[in-house]
Amino acid sequence: MNDLAPVSARKPIEMLATFSLNGVAYGLNSLLLKEVIRLQRYTPVHRADPFVVGIINLRGKIVTVIDLAGRLGINGIEETDNRPILIVPYEQEQIGLLVDAMDDVVHISEDQVQPIPSNIDRRLAVYMQGVVRVGERLVTILNPHAILADEAEKNSD
Amino acid sequence: MPPLEDDEILKEFILECREHLETIESDLLKIEENADGDVDELVNTVFRAAHSIKGGAGFMGLSAIQELAHKTENVLDRVRSKEIHPDPELINILLQSFDRLRDLLNDYANSEESDNTDLLKALTEILSGNLPAEEKASLQETVSVSSDDGSWRIDVNSYDLAQSARQGYFVYLVRLDLIHHIEARGCRPYDFIKEVTSAGTILASQFNLAAVGTLDDEPSKVVPLELLYSTIVGPEFVDGLFEGVPLENIHLLIDPQDPGKIMPPPNPEGEFNREPPTERAGPDAPRSPEAPEPERAAKSAAAPEDSPQEASSLATSGEGQVATRPESKPEKPQPENARVTRQERAGERSASTPVEETVRVSVSVLENLMGLAGELVLARNEMIEALRIKDEKLTESSASRINTVSSELQESIMQTRMQPVGNVFSKLPRLVRDIAASNGKKIQLETVGDDVEMDKTIIEGIGDPLTHMIRNSADHGIESPAEREAAGKPATGCVAVTARHQAGHVVIEIADDGKGMDPELIADSAVRKGKIAADVVARLSEKEKLQLIFLPGLSTAEQITDVSGRGVGMDVVKTNIDRLGGQVDIESEVGVGTRFRVSLPLTLAIMPTLLVGSGEELFAIPQTNIQELIRLEADEREKRIERISNRFAISIRDRLIPVVYLPALVRGEDIPLPEDRTLTLVIVESSKLTYGVFIDQLFDTEEIVVRPLGRHLRNCPEYAGATVLGNGRVAMILDVNGLAGLAGLESLEQTERAQELADTQASGRDTDEMQLLVFQNGANEPCAIPLHQIKRIERIEADQVENLGGIRAMQYLDGELPLVCLSDLAQVETIPDEAALIVLVLGGANGTEYGLLGSLPVDVTQQALRVDAHRAQRGISGTVRVNGKTTLLLNAAEIDPEALRARPALGGHSSSASDLPGAAIDDPGAEALGRVLIVEDSHFFRHQLETLLKAEGLDVTSAEDGQAAWEILEADPGAFDLLVTDLEMPRMGGLELTRQVRAHSQLGELPIIAVTTLADEEDIKRGLQAGVTEYQIKLDGDKLRTAIMNHLPLPAHE
Helix, strand or coil, X not given: CCCCXXXXXXXXXXXXXXXXXXXXXXXXXXXXXXXXXXXXXXXCCCCCCCCEEEEEEECCEEEEEEEHHHHHCXXXXXXXCCCEEEEEEECCXXXXXXCCEEEEEEEEEHHHCECCCCCCCHHHHCCEEEEEEECCEEEEEECHHHHHCCHHXXXXX | CCCCCCHHHHHHHHHHHHHHHHCHHHHHHHHHHCCCCCCHHHHHXXXXXXXXXXXXXXXXXXXXXXXXXXXXXXXHHHHHCCCCCCCHHHHHHHHHHHHHHHHHHHCHHHHHHCCCHHHHHHHHHHHHHCCCHHHHHHHCCEEEEECCCCCCEEEEEHHHHHHHHHCCCEEEEEEEEHHHHHHHHCCCHHHHHHHHHHCEEEEEEEECHHHHCCCCCCCCCCCEEEEEEEECCCHHHHHHHCCCCCHHHEEEEECCCCHHHCCCCCCCCCCCCCCCCCCCCCCCCCCCCCCCCHHHXXXXXXXXXXXXXXXXXXXXXXXXXXCCHHHHCCCCCCCCCCCEEECCHHHHXXXXXXXXXXXXXXXXXXXXXXXXXHHHHHHHHHHHHHHHCCCHHHHHHHHHHHHHHHHHHHHHHHHHHEEECHHHHCCHXXXXXXXXXXXXXCEEEEEECCCCEEEHHHHHHHHHHHHHHHHHHHHHHCCCHHHHHHCCCCCCEEEEEEEEEECCEEEEEEEECCCCCCHHHHHHHHHHCCCCCXXXXXXXXXXXXXXXXXXXXXXXXXXXXXXXXXXXXXXHXXXXXXXXXXXXXXXXXXXXXXXXXXXXXXXCCEEEEEEEEECCEEEEEEHHHEEEEEEXXXXXXXXXXXXXXXXXXXXXXXXXXXXXXXXXXXXXXCCCCCCCCCEEEEEEECCCCEEEEEECEEEEEEEEECECCCHHHCCXXXXXXXXXXXXXXXXXXXXXXXXXXXXCCCCHHHHHHHHHHHHHHHHCCCCCEEEEEEEECCCCCEEEEEHHHEEEEEECCHHHCEEECCEEEEEECCEEEEEECHHHHCCCCCCXXXXXXXXXXXXXXXXXXXXXXXXXXXXXEEEECCCEHHHCECCEEEEEEECCEEEEEECHHHHCHHHHHCCCCCCCCCCCCCCCCHHHHHCCCCCCCCEEEEECCCHHHHHHHHHHHHHCCCEEEEECCHHHHHHHHHHCCCCCCEEEEEXXXXXXXXXXXXXXHHHCCCCCCCCEEEEECCCCHHHHHHHHHHCCCEEEECCCHHHHHHHHHHHCCCCCCC
């Protein structure tokens, strides 16, 4: 982990779980994640929103799996089998976020986080908290509430 | 602002108060009932509730609650000492006070803004009405008591202080420090207050915030809490209560044993009474049952016991049992097997107060659970080990052990959710009492089976429906005492509520001995309010008529009362019970009483279901929703399934039931039913209707554990949840109500109408209901045409329509079919170019066929024909309401190009009348081919028949009913060649007319054609017996025309 940017002593340190969607790096605070599993068998729910992949049985619990790329409105990869799912507990339920591939967990300090560039599409920007440079890569930090809440909840916020 | 905003403590307090309040209602009612009997114990219980609410509220800084609780407590104290008699008036005010307290507690955040002066005033009046004049004044007065050194003072109601003195209590001024004296002891302030109030009363309390200082000062080391405390505990023991508080902070203000030692406060002298304790002194300091240290309480009680007055009061109130009281007197009359105490009884009203729901579980159940969890872990370890060493036998045995343990675990956990139905029943006495009081009725409530247990969810859900049914019984069922006596019944009516187990269900019955419900009145009311058609009602059994009260907006009470509302309620009852997977049934006998029977499942969490397959996916249908399974062989399909556009219906035992195809529905795609295969149909019953679901595969029944779906699937009403099956696969649980909604079956009409149609088929009676085919002409211009008149419906492309010399036609079968557009004839929109075209193939005059162009979508409805003729024009009889939309009703006889243009038949078969000059209609001068009398009460049908027959060149006379027709016939018996009559008519029906005609000397031979909407064998037989020559279906223009022609004398010019 030598390639990390120097950690500031004053600012809190975050562990960022990074992953990729369509070749672009994204990150979520790793404390939010309960576990990462691989997508195998799932039950589609046809009339649900298009970004809902379906539901899975996670040790007896029903977990809704969301195609994160679809949620963000960007293109993802087609293949579904064996792709990683981030299991995120959220308000009394667990939600699965289907991503393309997992990367490292990196340590960042808050002052490394930069605001979202202003030229990002506003529809996309609502899902983002900021960007952070990790080594060579630029990682977009996602806003968990924005991606996990359903539309009705977000409108009422 | 509450001085201590500790959420946890506040919540605990609120929960505890609710628990106290839970039984108060029934206790108060019992007190009222036995006002002259032995109610000391009950009064004590109620008193203690008010007392502890007061104490806690004071501590939490909820002064409005404290004030009301305090006044209530004062009144109860007087009741306890028998100074006030608990008459109904008083109980009423007490009930209201506790109601208000409950409301305030549920919304404690806003309680300070509440205005309770009405109740406070009423309570004060009760107190002062029973007080000697000199004490009355003290109720409103406040005295200020100062500490020895005068460094602080506390305000107290002078009545309270005097009362304490009079009752022989020691009164102490105590100053303690929250930090040093309470926190240091390792307990929370609230626990401390509870402990202290278990042995006495806090007359007044305050925080000395001035002593805390401000932020600018050095951090304060003290948070002084100052109390004025009244107790039976003497000075030698009181330091035990206030452990850790230096003695100099406890100042004895009043010593009952030595009145001379009473230290009057420096301020207003003589304000309180110095008289020594009297024998009417209350039994003891209020003591809550969970007194943490009964031993000490008993010990401390010994001090005042020395005085003879105390001893006499002990004898009456059982003070000697202080130590044992906590065990001997459970706080609530809970059945012994009740393991769970519901704390959230007022949950429906507590929306604004975020108090989390809790379940109280008995220690033994919890220990059992712990034991099972331990066993499970052991079994798991064994299993892991067995798998590691690959010992098959050990694997098997540990699997079976896990199996046993998990079943037991499941059972035990279910137990924690089970609650006695008495939790709901306890609300009822008050309800009945209030209804009786407001209506001047006398009603006795009996409840049986309070200890029957059901799942928490169901207990919570049954409250409202039960209340509605009790209201219905008490308000509408039970008569006034005068009416009852006149009917020879006891003046007091009885409402009995019983709960019992029956075949894996809990059955709750609500029976009253009131006037019963008259099925005819209900039916009349339903008809009057347009809820159901009169002729449908006529066919219902009495029981079915009673069930009509569950229709929305129906109430049998002649007058609206404020108790049972405005005809809302009973439909809500049904909806709520349906939602719980239960059923409700009514029995009633006029003059004897009514009985509602509600059958409910024990639990909702585990559900027996039927697993079905649709494509690759699995679905579970709750068994309670399933009526039957039907297997349709491939060769039966054609016969049984009625196809109307893309909708299906099936006729089962004379009922026409809409059916849907599950894969098509859940995918939201138009998937056709698989061809040439045996189909399985599941008939399900939703709260509104019965319908059929075609499935691809049928699996087993399985008890499943219901798991809720996540937030992203909230907008999928077709699912009630999901479940994990034994093989790890996930099955969606279907919600039959949601599924019906998704399929557009939510309107009651569609199936009810289908039902009516089937009923009509079954009974063969005549109605003016018609099956209409609805299609689109203009973009939003629905048109309807009686289904009988349509031979076929074809979907065509625009380029199939040919234009032959200004006349539209299309290639059809082996000829050409002339096509008509409604816009050719009438002032209507033209069919939009982009519309999906259809052709309705209709039978024209002289056996020809023609096509009417329209567009999708098409639909079929069963409709009472109430035709509004205002918008009638050529080709259009008028308008009808179809599914809430104004729809043009077409008159086929006026559209028929054959009748209009007398064109030669194209591709149609010829009939005996094919060579009749259709031009007759254009030539009124021509001799009529025959004289026909039409008897029909419906304006619409009469008009249709007239048009049809006039088009054939007949001379038509009409009559509105049999009587009018008979008068016409009698006046000129030879005037007609043919009688065409409807059967069901007012004044005189068609059969009666037929009999009269046949009995007449000159009319005897007149051919009579009876027209009905639908006829069956039985009807035809009756008609033939009466003398009907032939039966015809109304508006089956082709056949009717032929039949009429057959019965007319040959035209003179042929």
